Amino acid sequence: MRLWNGLLLLLVSAVLAVSDSLPADAQQAPCPRKPERSFAAGDTSVIEDGRPPCRIEFRKVGIRLEAVADGSRPDPGRTVLVDSNGRYYSANARGWGVTISVWDSRGRYLHSFGREGEGPGELTARGIISLYIDGRDRLHVRDGGFQWSVFSPRHEFLRRVPANVMGGALEESTVILDDGSALASAGYVEDRSRHFRVVDTSGALARTFGPEGEAGYIVRPITYAGGDTFWAAPPQEGPHEYVLEEWGLDGELRRAFRRDVSWFEWRGELETSSAVSRLHVLKDGLLIVGLPRPTREFLDAYESPRHGDGPYEDDEESEIMELMEVVIEVIDARSGELLASDVFRVPEFMEQAAMEFFRGSPRGYRYEVGDDGLPFVDIVALELVPR
Numbered sequence: 331m332r333l334w335n336g337l338l339l340l341l342v343s344a345v346l347a348v349s350d351s352l353p354a355d356a357q358q359a360p361c362p363r364k365p366e367r368s369f370a371a372g373d374t375s376v377i378e379d380g381r382p383p384c385r386i387e388f389r390k391v392g393i394r395l396e397a398v399a400d401g402s403r404p405d406p407g408r409t410v411l412v413d414s415n416g417r418y419y420s421a422n423a424r425g426w427g428v429t430i431s432v433w434d435s436r437g438r439y440l441h442s443f444g445r446e447g448e449g450p451g452e453l454t455a456r457g458i459i460s461l462y463i464d465g466r467d468r469l470h471v472r473d474g475g476f477q478w479s480v481f482s483p484r485h486e487f488l489r490r491v492p493a494n495v496m497g498g499a500l501e502e503s504t505v506i507l508d509d510g511s512a513l514a515s516a517g518y519v520e521d522r523s524r525h526f527r528v529v530d531t532s533g534a535l536a537r538t539f540g541p542e543g544e545a546g547y548i549v550r551p552i553t554y555a556g557g558d559t560f561w562a563a564p565p566q567e568g569p570h571e572y573v574l575e576e577w578g579l580d581g582e583l584r585r586a587f588r589r590d591v592s593w594f595e596w597r598g599e600l601e602t603s604s605a606v607s608r609l610h611v612l613k614d615g616l617l618i619v620g621l622p623r624p625t626r627e628f629l630d631a632y633e634s635p636r637h638g639d640g641p642y643e644d645d646e647e648s649e650i651m652e653l654m655e656v657v658i659e660v661i662d663a664r665s666g667e668l669l670a671s672d673v674f675r676v677p678e679f680m681e682q683a684a685m686e687f688f689r690g691s692p693r694g695y696r697y698e699v700g701d702d703g704l705p706f707v708d709i710v711a712l713e714l715v716p717r
Contacts, residue, residue, distance in 0.1 A: 360714070360715075361383065361384035361669055361670070361714035361715060361716060362383055362384075362716060363662050363664070363665065363667070363669070364662070364665040364667050365665065366615075366664040366665055367664070367665055367666065369584075369585045369666070370585075371582075371584065371585070372582075372583050372584070372585065373585050373586070374573070374585070374586040374587070374588050375585070375586070375587055375588070375666045376587075376588050376590070377587050377588065377589050377661060377666060377667075377668050378668070379591055379668075380668070381717070382660075382668050382669055382670045382671050382717075383669060383716060383717060384660070384669045384670045384714040384715060384716060384717060385670060385672060385714070385715060385716075385717050386658060386660070386670050386672045386712055386713075386714060387712070387713045387714075387715055388682040388683065388684075388710060388711070388712055388713075389710070389711050389712075389713055390708050390709070390710055390711075391693065391709045391710070391711050392709075393435075393436060393437040393708070393709040394437050394706055394707065394708050394709070395410070395418060395420060395431075395433050395437050395439070395706060395707040396437075396704065396706040396707075397423075397704045397705050397706065398704070399702075399704060403439045404420075404423050404426050404429055404431050404439075404442060405423035405424060405425070405426060405705045406420040406423060406431060406433070406697070406705065406706065406707040407420045407421045407422040407423035407424075407426065407431070407697075407707075408422045408423075408685070408697045409421045409422040409458070409459070409460070409461055409686070410686065410695045410697075410707055411461050411462070411463055411688055411689070412463075412688045412691065412693075413463050413467045413469075413483065414467055415435070415467070415483075416434070416435030417432060417433065417434060417435065417440075418432070418433040418434075418435075418437070419431070419432060419433075419461055419463075419469060420433065420707065421444075421459055421461055422458045422459060423705070427444075427446055427455040428444045428445065428446050428452075428453035428454070428455045428459055428473065429442050429443075429444050430442060430443055430444040430459075430461070430469075430471070432485070437709070443481075443485050444471075448475075450487050450490070451479065451481070451487030453471060453473040453474075453475075453477075453479060454473045454474045454475030454477065455473075455474060456473075456474025456475065457474040458474070459471055459472060459473045459474065460472040460501060460504075462504075462505070462506040462689075463506070463689060464506045464507065464508060464509070464510045465507070465508025465509065465556055466483070466508070466510070467483040468480055468481065468482060468483065468488065468510060469481040469482075469483075469485070470506050470510070470512075472493055476492065476493045477490050477491070477492060477493055478490065478491045478492075478493050478512075478533065480510065480531075489531075491531070491532055491533030492533045493533065501686075502549070502551045502552075502607070502608055502609075503515045503549050503550060503551060503552055504552075505552060505553070505554040505560065505689075507528075507554065507579070508556055508557070509531070510531045511528055511529060511530050511531055511536065512528070512529045513526065513527070513528050513529075513552065513554065513560060513579070514526070514527055514529070514552075515527075515540075515549065515550040515551075515552050515562060524538035524539050524540045524541070525540035525541055525550055525562075526538065526539050526540040526550075526552075526562070526577065527539075528579070537581070539577075539581030540562075540577070540581075549565070550562050550563055550564065550565055551563040551606060551607065551608055551609040552609065553609045553610050553611045553617075554611070554689070554690075555611045555612060555613045555689065555690030556613065556689075556690055558578055558579050558580070559576050559577060559578050559579065559584055560576070560577055560579070560611075561574055561575065561576050561577075561609060561611050561617060561663075562574070562575045562577060562609070563606035563609045563619070564606060569594075569596060570590075570594070570595065570596050571588060571589060571590040571591070571594055572588075572589050572594055572604075572606050572619070572621070573586050573587065573588045573589070574586060574587045574589075574606075574609070574617060574619070574661070576663070587617075587661060587663075587666060589659070589668075593623060593657070594621075594623075597624075601632065602624050602629060602632060602633075603624070604621055604622065604623050604624070604657075605621055605622065606619055606620070606621045607620055607621055607622060608620040608621075610687045611663070611690070612690060612691070612692055613690040613691075615662060615663040615664040616660055616661070616662060616663070616669070617660070617661040617662075617663050618658065618659075618660055618687075618712075619657075619658070619659040619660075619661065620656065620657075620658055621656070621657050622654050622655070622656055622657075623654065623655040623656070623657050623673070624654060624655075625653055625654060625655055627653040628650065628653035628654050631650045631653060632650065651676055652675070652676045652677050653676075654675075654676050655673050655674065655675055655676070656673070656674045656675075656676060656679045657671065657672070657673050657674075658670070658671075658672050658674065659671045660714060669714060670714055683696070683710070683712075684696050684710040684711075684712070685697055692711060692712075693709055693710070693711050694709075694710050694711070694712075695707050695708065695709050695710060696708050696710045
């Protein structure tokens with residue numbers, strides 16, 4: 331499982347966005363989209379294979395969050411999100427503990443807040459902290475002490491609740507809803523008969539729903555852009571196809587898209603199979619699907635006699651993972667049309683892709699270190715252009 335977990339970490343930290351507001355001189359013709367059509371409640375629509383009308387291009391949008399050598403401005407860190415006013419929040423900078431930094435819409439540093447401790451508004455600096463924004467621009471912070479702290483848009487401390495019901499609060503399987511409650515598809519709960527659960531603003535389990543049957547500790551990537559529905563990917567183990575489901579927060583399955591393609595193959599174990607590792611929905615109805623695809627070279631290396639001799643060294647593991655491919659598909663949820671399906675080798679993907687996406691947004695970011703040794707974050711977009 332070590333090789334696969336390493337690749338999933340790459341994909342979890344390298345997911346994409348679709349550009350909607352690049353500089354005027356960088357704009358290209360938009361990707362054509364078919365008219366919106368209606369779907370019957372609970373219906374499953376097959377998304378046909380074929381040559382999609384668009385291809386994917388990556389672009390920087392000209393916004394950078396930068397550290398400075400004298401330490402007066404912090405390392406922006408490997409976790410970045412944005413609120414509805416365009417302000418960026420960043421955290422998990424090496425050496426900066428639980429510091430959360432705030433930057434304006436142009437990437438200029440404003441100030442930082444957050445300190446270690448157990449008092450109101452203080453955070454536990456054990457491991458990383460997770461950041462989420464709700465529909466009212468309140469900042470939700472899950473710290474290393476398994477607590478959720480909530481701050482107002484002015485960064486005033488509002489409340490703290492236990493995170494026990496949320497389990498690990500994995501970013502690919504946890505979202506914060508508009509009202510500040512949380513939705514998750516993985517973790518540790520007594521009732522494992524349903525895949526999804528909602529935790530209210532007090533930290534209490536409000537309800538569970540979803541497919542019947544033992545969910546166990548299964549991870550289903552989910553994504554939410556606001557409103558009363560969310561999208562879920564299939565479990566990361568076992569299917570010979572992938573099905574994307576739109577669920578209402580009322581627990582009703584609204585509709586589903588099925589992609590049954592020859593290259594999405596289950597070979598009996600996770601390390602040698604395809605799986606949807608990340609799912610992202612934009613407010614305009616585009617679905618971004620990211621998944622690894624083992625190549626023949628990867629399978630040969632994985633199945634070689636060397637594999638049975640014990641754990642790989644880190645450099646060996648990295649070399650093998652670079653033999654994998656990453657497939658990125660873009661589906662128009664309004665029409666059920668496959669707009670793009672592009673394949674990248676892992677090194678190419680990691681050089682171009684954003685590390686993470688912003689909620690319901692067409693932009694993401696990439697963390698890098700310059701030749702001077704100073705870290706920075708570039709805001710990155712993925713643009714769909716006609717073939």
